[in-house]
Amino acid sequence: MNKVQIKTCFYFVMINVIIFFIAKPVQAVISEDEFENDDNYFAANYLDQVQYHNIHQINDVDWVKFYAVENTAYTITASQLERYCDISLVLYNFYEQDTFLYKANKGGDGENETLTFTCARNSLYHLKIEPSKPYVYGKETFYCISLTNSKNYDVFESDDTINKAKSLVVNADFPQIHSLHNNNDSDLFKFYAQSINKYTIKIINFNIHCKFIIENSKTGDIEHINDGKTIEIINTEGLIYLKISSFNNLCNHSTYSIRADILSGVPNDLVVYGCIMDICSKKTINNAIIISDSYHDPKSATTDSGYFEFIDHEKTTEPVLFRVNVDPMNSIEKYLNYQLNLVVDQRIINITIYLISNIEHLIENLKQLSGINPEQENYFPLKLEHIICRMKSLSGETKPYHKVTYD
Structure with a gap:
């Protein structure tokens, strides 16, 4: 091997070594962060x-x-x-x-x-x-x-009125962090309570100069036990509103966390199938459906506003009614991503609703923006073709719904 060949070989080896150190993936056993699974x-x-x-x-x-x-x-x-x-x-x-x-x-x-x-x-x-x-x-x-x-808002603003109250998800993984950015600021929350459950509302770092108001959407007041920073709600049925505000102009920039939990715990691995019916008319809601997955949270459903009952065709031939509360309040959450509660056998699970008219639009957006087909990349709890098929079946565009087998 002559000097030119040796020199060429040396440079070739050096280039490969450099490429190895530059392009080598960083691969080591590492635990996922606390916010996983948040990949979609x-x-x-x-x-x-x-x-x-x-x-x-x-x-x-x-x-x-x-x-x-x-x-x-x-x-x-x-x-x-x-x-x-x-x-x-x-x-x-x-x-x-x-x-x-x-x-x-x-x-x-x-x-x-x-x-x-x-x-x-x-x-x-x-x-x-x-x-x-x-x-x-x-x-x-x-x-x-x-x-x-620039204005010190928390990420849930604007939430100053009942119509703008944000959902407080029961048994969420993390508490919500809020702040009163000025002395006139109020924060309003809402969640649906069942009389069979006992709820605790826990507030951390609550400013003593702030006031906490809690009421039922139907009766205006509820039975509860208040020990200052922890509220226990019992024997209560309906949509609950919580309000936190200043009472002596000393709450400016006060930050606190709030969470709601059921004392007995909430199952999150339930599989449900079926269609949604209006409680009053007992007719199927044409543009409503519930989708659920035993592995992936959140559960999902699509519907308009109102109160509905769920008929489970999977477990029995006779209609078994479950009540689903979809908050009728107008809020941005209603239109695509809204947390609600599904009552099944006197147990509550958190699910998410999506308005049907936005699903296909969202699919196309995800495809165009990312170049990834969300149907194949687990952007949804279940494959989208199943979701769309069941939507159309409920609206009469295909054969009536009986049972869907998931891949």
Whole structure:
């Protein structure tokens, strides 16, 4: 081997060594972060506090969501990136014609990423955090994601009136973080209570200068035990509203967390099939359906507003009625992503509703924006063709619904 060959071979080896060290994926045994499973739009957690995430597996993505108030400037910051972490921030609004809004991907490994925008109208926004280098995952890929705005709103604003009350999901994985951004601010919450259950409302870091009001949508008052920061609700049926506000102008910028739980616990692995019927007319709601999955949370359903009963065709030939409460209040949650309670055999599970008219539109948006077919990538609890088929069957476009076998 002559000198030229030796030199060429040396350079070839060096180039391969360099490529190996540059392109080698970071692969190490690493636990998923506490917010998993948040790999799709429907599993997004509220970005109501600083969250710490990692890229624990190949192609791992994280989704978060927040409400935004019009004419307010928002800044989303990914900081404290570990040395192998390089991420992109992609902002969506699935309620507008232009669903994709902004993307930030200026930084490199270990460099902060920032996305700033001014909200054009009150709405719910979704943020996807994805690795810029899909082959990099595992050790030293942690990052923190946070949200700030120019008016110190929390991510659930605007929630100052009953019509704008936000859902307080019972037995949620995380409490909701709220703040009273000025002395005139109020926060309103709602959830559906069943008389067979005992509920606790727990408030942490509650300012003594704030007042807590609780009432039933039907009677205006309820039976409850109040020990200051923990409220116990018993013997109560109906939609419950909670209100927190200032009573002596000393609550400005007070931050607190709130959660609702059932003392006996809530099952989350129930499988249900069937159609939804109107309680009064006993007729099937043509544009309503319940979808459930024994493995994936949240459960899902599609319907308009109102109160319905559920007939389970899977377990019995006789109609077995279950009540489903879909809050009739007009709110942004109603139109695509809204938490509610399903009562089955005197047990409550949390499910999510989606308006049928938006499902196919959302599918196309996801395909066009990401280049990924959501039907194949688990963007929904069940495959979309099954969802659409059952929707159409209930609306009379196909054969009447009997039973669907899931792949």
